[in-house]
Amino acid sequence: MGVRRRIGAVGAVVGLVVLPCAAPAQAQSPITLRVAITQQVDSLNPFLSITQAGTEVGRLMYDYLTAYSQADQRPVEGVADEWESSDDKLTWTFHVPDGKKWSDGKPVTAKDVAFTYNLMMRDPVAATANGSFTAEFDSVTATDDRTVVIRTKAPQATMLALDIPIVPEHVWSAVQNIGEYQNEAVPVVGSGPFVLTEYRANEFIRLTANKDYWRGAPKYDELVFTYYKTVDAAAQALSRGEVDLVNRMGPAQFDSLKGKEGITLNKANGRRFNEIVINPGAATKTGEPIGDGHPALKDVVVRRAIAQAIDLDEIIEKVNGGYAQRGTGLIPPVFPDFHLDKPNPERVYDPAAANKALDDTGYRRNAEGTRVSPEGRELELRLIGHASRAYDEQTGEFVKRFLADIGIVVDVQIVSDNQLNESTTAGTFDLAFSGWGTNPDPESILSLHTCAQRPNADGKGGTTDTFFCDAEYDALYAQQKAEFDLAKRSEIVKRMQQRFYDQVPSVVLGYDNALEAYRSDKFAGFPLQPEKGGVIMAQNGVWGYYGATPTDNAGRSSSGGSTALVIGGGAGALVVLVGGAWLVSRRRGASAGERE
Amino acid sequence: MTAIVWERRRAAAWATWREFASHRGGLVGLLGLGAIALLALLAPLLTDQTGLDVTRAPGRPFEPPSGEFWLGTDNTGRSVLLLTWWGTRVSLVVGLSATVLSVLIGTLVGVAAAHFGGWTSALLMRFTDFFLVLPSLVLAIALSTVLPRGLGTIVLAIGATSWPATARLVRAQTLAVEARPFIERAKALGGGHAHVIGKHVLPAVLPLVFVNTTLTVAGAIIAESTLSFLGLGDPTQISWGSMLHAANVHGAVSQRAWWFLVPPGLGVVLVVLAFTMCGRALETVLNPRLKGER
Numbered sequence A: 001m002g003v004r005r006r007i008g009a010v011g012a013v014v015g016l017v018v019l020p021c022a023a024p025a026q027a028q029s030p031i032t033l034r035v036a037i038t039q040q041v042d043s044l045n046p047f048l049s050i051t052q053a054g055t056e057v058g059r060l061m062y063d064y065l066t067a068y069s070q071a072d073q074r075p076v077e078g079v080a081d082e083w084e085s086s087d088d089k090l091t092w093t094f095h096v097p098d099g100k101k102w103s104d105g106k107p108v109t110a111k112d113v114a115f116t117y118n119l120m121m122r123d124p125v126a127a128t129a130n131g132s133f134t135a136e137f138d139s140v141t142a143t144d145d146r147t148v149v150i151r152t153k154a155p156q157a158t159m160l161a162l163d164i165p166i167v168p169e170h171v172w173s174a175v176q177n178i179g180e181y182q183n184e185a186v187p188v189v190g191s192g193p194f195v196l197t198e199y200r201a202n203e204f205i206r207l208t209a210n211k212d213y214w215r216g217a218p219k220y221d222e223l224v225f226t227y228y229k230t231v232d233a234a235a236q237a238l239s240r241g242e243v244d245l246v247n248r249m250g251p252a253q254f255d256s257l258k259g260k261e262g263i264t265l266n267k268a269n270g271r272r273f274n275e276i277v278i279n280p281g282a283a284t285k286t287g288e289p290i291g292d293g294h295p296a297l298k299d300v301v302v303r304r305a306i307a308q309a310i311d312l313d314e315i316i317e318k319v320n321g322g323y324a325q326r327g328t329g330l331i332p333p334v335f336p337d338f339h340l341d342k343p344n345p346e347r348v349y350d351p352a353a354a355n356k357a358l359d360d361t362g363y364r365r366n367a368e369g370t371r372v373s374p375e376g377r378e379l380e381l382r383l384i385g386h387a388s389r390a391y392d393e394q395t396g397e398f399v400k401r402f403l404a405d406i407g408i409v410v411d412v413q414i415v416s417d418n419q420l421n422e423s424t425t426a427g428t429f430d431l432a433f434s435g436w437g438t439n440p441d442p443e444s445i446l447s448l449h450t451c452a453q454r455p456n457a458d459g460k461g462g463t464t465d466t467f468f469c470d471a472e473y474d475a476l477y478a479q480q481k482a483e484f485d486l487a488k489r490s491e492i493v494k495r496m497q498q499r500f501y502d503q504v505p506s507v508v509l510g511y512d513n514a515l516e517a518y519r520s521d522k523f524a525g526f527p528l529q530p531e532k533g534g535v536i537m538a539q540n541g542v543w544g545y546y547g548a549t550p551t552d553n554a555g556r557s558s559s560g561g562s563t564a565l566v567i568g569g570g571a572g573a574l575v576v577l578v579g580g581a582w583l584v585s586r587r588r589g590a591s592a593g594e595r596e
Numbered sequence B: 001m002t003a004i005v006w007e008r009r010r011a012a013a014w015a016t017w018r019e020f021a022s023h024r025g026g027l028v029g030l031l032g033l034g035a036i037a038l039l040a041l042l043a044p045l046l047t048d049q050t051g052l053d054v055t056r057a058p059g060r061p062f063e064p065p066s067g068e069f070w071l072g073t074d075n076t077g078r079s080v081l082l083l084t085w086w087g088t089r090v091s092l093v094v095g096l097s098a099t100v101l102s103v104l105i106g107t108l109v110g111v112a113a114a115h116f117g118g119w120t121s122a123l124l125m126r127f128t129d130f131f132l133v134l135p136s137l138v139l140a141i142a143l144s145t146v147l148p149r150g151l152g153t154i155v156l157a158i159g160a161t162s163w164p165a166t167a168r169l170v171r172a173q174t175l176a177v178e179a180r181p182f183i184e185r186a187k188a189l190g191g192g193h194a195h196v197i198g199k200h201v202l203p204a205v206l207p208l209v210f211v212n213t214t215l216t217v218a219g220a221i222i223a224e225s226t227l228s229f230l231g232l233g234d235p236t237q238i239s240w241g242s243m244l245h246a247a248n249v250h251g252a253v254s255q256r257a258w259w260f261l262v263p264p265g266l267g268v269v270l271v272v273l274a275f276t277m278c279g280r281a282l283e284t285v286l287n288p289r290l291k292g293e294r
Helices: A052-061 A110-122 A231-240 A251-256 A300-309 A312-318 A351-360 A390-404 A417-426 A443-447 A471-481 A486-503 A564-595 B002-021 B024-046 B080-116 B118-133 B136-146 B151-161 B164-178 B181-188 B193-229 B240-249 B258-286
Strands: A032-037 A066-068 A075-077 A082-085 A091-095 A137-144 A147-152 A194-200 A204-209 A222-227 A263-278 A324-326 A380-386 A409-415 A431-437 A506-519 A523-525
Touching: A032 A231, A052 A194, A052 A204, A052 A222, A110 A137, A110 A147, A231 A251, A231 A506, A251 A506, A263 A300, A263 A324, A263 A390, A300 A351, A300 A390, A312 A324, A312 A390, A312 A506, A380 A390, A380 A417, A390 A409, A390 A431, A409 A417, A417 A431, A443 A471, A471 A486, B002 B024, B002 B258, B024 B080, B024 B258, B080 B118, B080 B151, B080 B164, B080 B193, B080 B240, B080 B258, B118 B164, B136 B151, B136 B193, B151 B193, B164 B193, B181 B193, B193 B240, B193 B258, B240 B258
Parallel strands: A032 A222, A380 A409, A380 A431
Antiparallel strands: A066 A075, A082 A091, A091 A147, A137 A147, A194 A204, A204 A222, A263 A431, A263 A506, A324 A506
């Protein structure tokens, strides 16, 4: 799944009335699960695809070396069924069992695994999407058809979470140029529960059930993803029965489906968080200050006061429509092993205490009520947000009011994603909206806040989120990286988040709920991951699609016909046309009359 | 002497007004425009601005129209009536400033091209043609993406893309005026460029420019709404376009909240209609080509 993927990539929502693309023609009567997606598939080549939708299709087509269990996301059998590591954690041996087959009938062997990983280590283009997993690999060898041995340069905690689709050597060894290869020659040979059989960019993706899948055949015949330009259109399509499953809805769409017959809603714990980064003094790897962040923000007292003055509950209530959980640490509650449930000490919303702390530290108010730092600079902060995210726009107004209460002036600037990224990498900001998706393994999200992730002098070479650089945090980071005992590692990871929470390089505002809905008259149920409060789509795996159980109604074609949206769009167009024609005719008549 | 001139001018203005007033459409447009402008100006006196603050929204999200909220509420619980009312201000200000900018550039280029002729004309006209064939919406989108977000950017983006038509029009009219004998006479008597343009050409061209301005405003207001709807405007400012944008991204369609979409749309239609009606009436009065023989 996506590592280090900024949420900025939410597709631009353009156009008020959008008609769904032509649905593919129905075959005789295969049972089909129709899924609406709003995000585009960037590539079907699993070595290149980085979008959520693209990696999800990749997971359906190809098994990974290991999988994440449906119930609690622990490592379970994927391509390999057994594994062991040496005592120094540098050598890992995986066993690939007999009997698994590619969709063209050839057996899946350890050689395919070795081929895939070696390709990524050899060819930088093949490492585009998932290169971080193999970066520390020393060698990968298939000692026989059933055994693959991986040696790493340093102990690596993600060895059972290698999110790399294993591709068939007998197909991919013939590919000359990985970067150019589209992987669209259907049916695409794969090992997953579904086989890609038809693809039209930005229209639909059709996958057929792999009846020989080793875990057992899916309970239905076809899985079709259909594109919708907006979530509104997708939600409408679900309520009319044109699709069976929708996700990524906003509160408004979700609420509009409430109580509709034949539709079941799933409010799941999301894997992403929203935050406001507070520039704690941006600097390069070598400690050279860069950017023009407000110097007062280097003071942890000011950062804490800001965090204390923001009412997270009100933002969740008003902006998220209640569909979010209160923010604490960097890892959302969906991963209970690592989530910081109760920070200690915990910050509560208390503007009076924040005011007092600032008063006590010498940040006095001037005549206009704005606080001035001891150095004589007014606390006027820029807050930049993504133009592509409605959340930023709205939350910005709240933050502006909250901070006004403690004498800090906020100028909310909503800019394009590119401008925002430029500002945050160059350190030319005071406050900035950000947000990240997280993985079951906390490694990547934790690494974002280490000193080493700060950029070099050219502003490149690091993916720091906050320019945070803290010796204690870094020490704990190194410690958890080499800790293989889950309980101990979880303890360290929580201490890291507590440190982060205390130092406040960013305020984690909340964890968005993933809002999904499905036609329960067509499909009886979908396995959630994790079992409690989990999601159907965008899982760490494809349990939701794979385990979907159709009802007796599922085979029948839906009652289609012209839809409210089409009528709405048509009516709109008609009004415009008639109005325009009327104006034109009137104008003609008038001129003719006036000209005599 | 001066008194006679003023007398004549007043008479001419009165005649123009009488003729304008005889066009019922124009009069209706003017009245509507006056009413809208008055409402926009008086908004801070007649309404409470705190109702625009999302953090102090009085209602629940997506409330349908009721006695308390005549046009319902938006996704944050603010009154749509209040938003539409205040949106008038931004839409009008942006529409008018963009028009002034566009007409200013257009007139300058048009007059200069016609008056100086030769190389200057060829150069300026090719420049105009270049902008004329560029799809103006795409150019405006590009401009407002690159420049910092704000009302100034929107004004600039619209102004810089909508002037070529004015330039062409003004150039044609200037050519027609300059072909008349009195211009030749002024030149023969030693009138320089400034004198000819300032005293003779501009006064003759201005009525046309004025008409053109009225018609351009309508286009500029639509352009502002379009850009804001696409999310390129200043989201911290409430305009009709940004309301439509908000309605779209916050799921007003799914909520069937027609009251969030219709008022700003109607606002745009009404203002544009008013400007167009005024402009057309004015055009028939001032444009000699559309005037009947007497």
